[in-house]
Amino acid sequence: MPETRDQRRMGLLLASPAALLMLLLQVLPLLLVLGTAFTDWQLGGDPPAFVGLENFRALLADPDFRASVLVTARYILMVVPGALGLGLGLALLLQGCGRGRMIYQTIFFLPYIATLAAMSIAWQMLLHPSFGMANQVLAALGLGGVNWLRDEATALPVLALIGVWHETGFAMVFFLAALTSVPAELHDAARLDGMGGGWDRFWLVTGPHIASIGLFVLVVLTAHAVMVFDTVALLTQGGPGNATRVLLYVIYQEGFSFFRSNVAATATVFFLAFTLTLGVLQLRLGRTRGAA
């Protein structure tokens, strides 16, 4: 049905409050951040002066910032495959689970809805070098303890482990939904065609059906991983050394601890470029999934 001019006008009118709010609360601050990245402005300081690409040059030359990009990448590479694999595995197990499925589902999903900040404190206690459970268990086995969060070799993997623990339930729920959408007759047909093994059927029947949602979960998990902050701020404060100084923590430190607003804005531009790319990907994937 073709829209009349009145309908179009009405549509614009109805959309305008939300559009205005978005402009004010999202687009405008974004532009301000972008602008600040090209100035020497610091919170509360003199009026800004244009400095061109100086901040970008300084940031790229800063070993702390370069380290943070690498740390963030390493964190993503540990958390995303971990949560994706475990989430899928749990979903497959739960799908075959008759009774108690809801209970398990809830248990595995709990870490995701629990506040990560509060849970971080629990993890801190578990990992305490003297009286934490992790080291007590090691001691009982006759092994030496590790100061998990203060050791450069273990700090980031431990944070990644907490990340996996937190995100697995999220991935699992998506995979469970996708699995229920695989038509049972396809499995029956496959069986009739002589595909007896569960593994074969997983690759040839289930796999193609959940691939698109798998890709979607991958993108969302990456977005979550790049935004890690709570555990870093509460458990390691970026240390030891630069071992856990992720990108978002650098932005926080520059903006709110060092008050170098221009540097924080520049780092945010890098961060935004990455998350925007992910956002576009997510949107694209969402569309193709909807069309399928």
Next chain:
Amino acid sequence: MQRRSILLGSAVLAAPRLARAATEVTVLYSQPGLYKEAHETIVREFMRRQPDIAIRLLAPARAYEEAASAVLRGAVTNSIPDVVYNGTNLLHLFVDRRLAVPLDPYIAADEGFARDGYIPGMLSTGHLAGKQYAIPFALSTPITFYNEELVRRAGLDAEAPPTDWPGTLAWAERITALGAPVKGIDIKWQTTGNYLFQALLFSHGGKLLSEDGKQVGFNSPEGLRAFQLLQEMVVRGGMADASAEQAMQDFIAGNIGMHLTSSANLNTLTAQIGERFTLRTAPFPVPRPDARIVSGGAAATLFARGEEKRQAAYKYIRFATGPIGQTIMVNHIGYLPCSQVAIDTPELLGSYYARNRNTRTSLSQLPRATGWLGFPGPNSLKAIDAVYAAMESVVARRATPEQALARSVEQVNALLPR
């Protein structure tokens, strides 16, 4: 009908206050867990004495850095609180940006100032670029906390704690020899603003900055000594590469012999240790009896616009930092007062210090107090982080003192304004 009468009633009650048109002064402080009661009591007492000035305590900030952040945000929106209790090492942030109002003209016109016995060493913590920008409210100095039981078990005389570094390290070695999980010593090098680094540096006569302020001043034997002591505590004294919280928990649990940290921790440590062991305090180890001791904490800074507001705010600052305000503060949180009158008067704080020997240690260091300094320029806090990273590399045994010194000198120099 009834509602209207209530409204009328409250209007009548409010009327006298409106009629008086009191000057309102807004005040921001941080760390409510520590300061809330003290500040509220002081404000109550002040308003009782000065009914024409209304002090409004704003929702407190969590930490010094957040209060600083609120001031800087306020500078953008033209809404800085009239008085802010800032960390003394952050003062240059507000002086560099020309936000803080120098107090010198008000002090010059104030006859009572000299009478209240402000201790010069303490006042120096609020002194910057030749002007008095803040009056200290609650200060602390680094001291040695020690576990009397561990010291006795190591066969040492708990009544004669060491005063210098050779003695302190010898104690640490003896206590460490008791065997795991006991460790001889720990220094809270992570304290905000390089507080303990400055304690080591200044007590050896070192300087933070060069004379012209354009270069670091700790590229010196004294600077190296600070890093060397850190290393010796790790190598000889059994100090662990632990986070500040872990070390404190370990000391409270009775596993660390000596814990070198700010005297501000006295109340917390006393409460948390309880009956577990006898907590004792001793002066911070120094090479010479007359060595300088860094002192820092919260200082009242004036930001008010308009002369009438500034006058009112100054009166409040003087009350909070004067003998009565300081007595209230010490009784609530046990920090150091900046008023000699409060310390000497028995009805004020004299009896408090007579009662509790652990509180006297920090007080005894007062005459040697020197300011807790910040780096100048827009990268000041990033520079603090560079020194912090250098200290961490020594504690984690990733770097020698020489390497740590060289690295921090190079990094901080690059961050200082030309």
